[in-house]
Amino acid sequence: MTPILERHLNLLDYALTSLWRRRLKNAGIMMVFAAVIFLVASFQMLTRGLIDVSEKILTEVPDIVIQKMSAGRQEAIPLDYRERLDDIFGILKVVPRIWGYYFDETNGANYTVMALELDAMPASSQLGRAVIGEVPSNNLNGGIVLGQTVLGNLHLGGRRTFSLFRPDLSLKPLRVVGEFNPATEIMTADLILMSLADGRDLFDMPPEVVTDYCIYVANPAEVGTIARKIAARLPDTRVLTKPQIQKTYQVIFGWRSGFASICLLTALVAFAILAWDKASGLSPEEKREIGILKVIGWQTSDILALRFWESLVVSGLAFLVGCLGAYGHVLFFSGSLFRPILLGWSVIHPSLTIIPVIGGDDLLLIFTFTVVPYMAATVIPAWRSSIVPPEAAIK
Amino acid sequence: MRPTGLLLIIVTLLLMASGAAWGRAVQLRQESMESLGLNQAVTAGLGLTDLCIATEARYTRHPSISDPMAPFMDHPFAIEHFPTGSFWAVPSHIIRVEKFGGKQ
Numbered sequence: 001m002t003p004i005l006e007r008h009l010n011l012l013d014y015a016l017t018s019l020w021r022r023r024l025k026n027a028g029i030m031m032v033f034a035a036v037i038f039l040v041a042s043f044q045m046l047t048r049g050l051i052d053v054s055e056k057i058l059t060e061v062p063d064i065v066i067q068k069m070s071a072g073r074q075e076a077i078p079l080d081y082r083e084r085l086d087d088i089f090g091i092l093k094v095v096p097r098i099w100g101y102y103f104d105e106t107n108g109a110n111y112t113v114m115a116l117e118l119d120a121m122p123a124s125s126q127l128g129r130a131v132i133g134e135v136p137s138n139n140l141n142g143g144i145v146l147g148q149t150v151l152g153n154l155h156l157g158g159r160r161t162f163s164l165f166r167p168d169l170s171l172k173p174l175r176v177v178g179e180f181n182p183a184t185e186i187m188t189a190d191l192i193l194m195s196l197a198d199g200r201d202l203f204d205m206p207p208e209v210v211t212d213y214c215i216y217v218a219n220p221a222e223v224g225t226i227a228r229k230i231a232a233r234l235p236d237t238r239v240l241t242k243p244q245i246q247k248t249y250q251v252i253f254g255w256r257s258g259f260a261s262i263c264l265l266t267a268l269v270a271f272a273i274l275a276w277d278k279a280s281g282l283s284p285e286e287k288r289e290i291g292i293l294k295v296i297g298w299q300t301s302d303i304l305a306l307r308f309w310e311s312l313v314v315s316g317l318a319f320l321v322g323c324l325g326a327y328g329h330v331l332f333f334s335g336s337l338f339r340p341i342l343l344g345w346s347v348i349h350p351s352l353t354i355i356p357v358i359g360g361d362d363l364l365l366i367f368t369f370t371v372v373p374y375m376a377a378t379v380i381p382a383w384r385s386s387i388v389p390p391e392a393a394i395k
Numbered sequence: 396m397r398p399t400g401l402l403l404i405i406v407t408l409l410l411m412a413s414g415a416a417w418g419r420a421v422q423l424r425q426e427s428m429e430s431l432g433l434n435q436a437v438t439a440g441l442g443l444t445d446l447c448i449a450t451e452a453r454y455t456r457h458p459s460i461s462d463p464m465a466p467f468m469d470h471p472f473a474i475e476h477f478p479t480g481s482f483w484a485v486p487s488h489i490i491r492v493e494k495f496g497g498k499q
């Protein structure tokens with residue numbers, strides 16, 4: 001073993017025994033520090049996990065969605081708008097949809113009702129894989145497919161028929177012909193799927209309007225160009241493109257969100273208290289210890305190395321415990337501590353399985369923002385004390 | 396045993412636990428490939444645009460296709476009152492006019 005390595009191993013041994021002497025205080029610091037790292041790492045892992053899922057699933061969203069806007073609000077779009085898009089070259093299909101929300105007064109839940117002619121969708125043949133049972137036909141027959149959470153909320157038991165209220169409070173009879181596969185909860189938990197005719201009947205929409213259009217184009221590279229043409233042709237509409245929709249979840253859970261602010265501000269305040277405590281100077285016992293060490297022959301560099309090892313052990317262990325705890329929190333408990341923030345007042349609680357995603361860059365970022373400043377805040381007061389003459393320190 | 400040896404054991408145990416958790420995540424990711432295919436099928440088949448995370452308000456259920464006034468449209472000077480809306484950032488395309496000239 002080289003003398004330098006032997007020296008540092010001995011210093012580390014001394015640092016560990018020194019930490020053990022003040023174990024209550026150091027354990028407290030380590031726990032607070034680990035909690036701060038846990039909070040920041042949990043946020044990063046949970047949001048990156050959700051963004052990862054959204055990036056993979058939302059590869060299949062419509063190329064363009066158009067909505068009619070009036071006085072800053074979305075309103076129903078006339079069906080004859082479709083004819084005004086006929087001569088835009090490159091549009092493969094224009095699919096009208098009726099969709100909206102149904103508030104279930106019995107349990108306070110909001111369901112998403114989606115009504116469309118399934119045959120008109122370019123990928124309609126794939127839908128059968130995700131549905132247990134049948135898919136609704138295009139007729140006005142009340143056949144619906146329910147998401148698993150809706151099915152549970154309605155407490156149907158063995159029944160396959162139930163009713164929802166139309167706007168005039170008359171009852172619309174419905175028949176459950178299928179249910180969405182439980183593995184699709186993250187997309188379909190609150191979904192009620194029915195035919196366009198049934199949706200129009202439920203929401204009592206006039207025959208000449210729908211909620212929006214899904215537009216599919218032949219060449220994905222032309223989405224922007226076609227969107228521009230549509231926006232010029234239909235100036236009272238809002239045109240949303242696939243790349244915009246796909247970017248949504250990167251933004252809503254980004255560093256500028258309120259979610260991030262809570263985690264970061266909490267971490268910052270906790271860390272500032274820790275750093276202030278350290279930077280405000282060493283305790284008289286610690287100063288006396290440094291004085292004694294200098295009297296028995298320790299150099300300033302030895303004392304600095306000792307403090308470096310002490311703070312590295314405390315912050316390094318806290319980093320490992322905090323990151324491991326955050327990984328377990330997201331992996332095994334689906335980020336349950338953050339669920340209230342994610343769900344708000346939602347009555348429907350979809351069962352989310354989130355696989356944490358963490359990269360080397362994230363770990364380096366968390367390490368740099370927590371461990372490095374802590375070590376600096378610890379070593380600087382130690383250096384100030386160690387340059388004081390030993391006889392002054394042990395007085 | 397030297398104190399350093401004890402520290403080494405603790406660090407090794409923590410790293411082993413990290414490795415086990417990572418292994419479980421890899422296993423879950425492989426298992427989720429089938430559900431990913433099903434979710435892509437339902438998204439393509441119905442033209443869905445958003446994940447079902449918060450269903451309390453329409454602009455949090457479908458943040459990617461909501462209009463910018465949705466959180467404040469109940470009455471003039473209305474403030475937003477759903478919790479999740481306060482925690483999530485607004486998607487940039489909702490509040491910015493895009494190059495292709497879509498109305499916002």
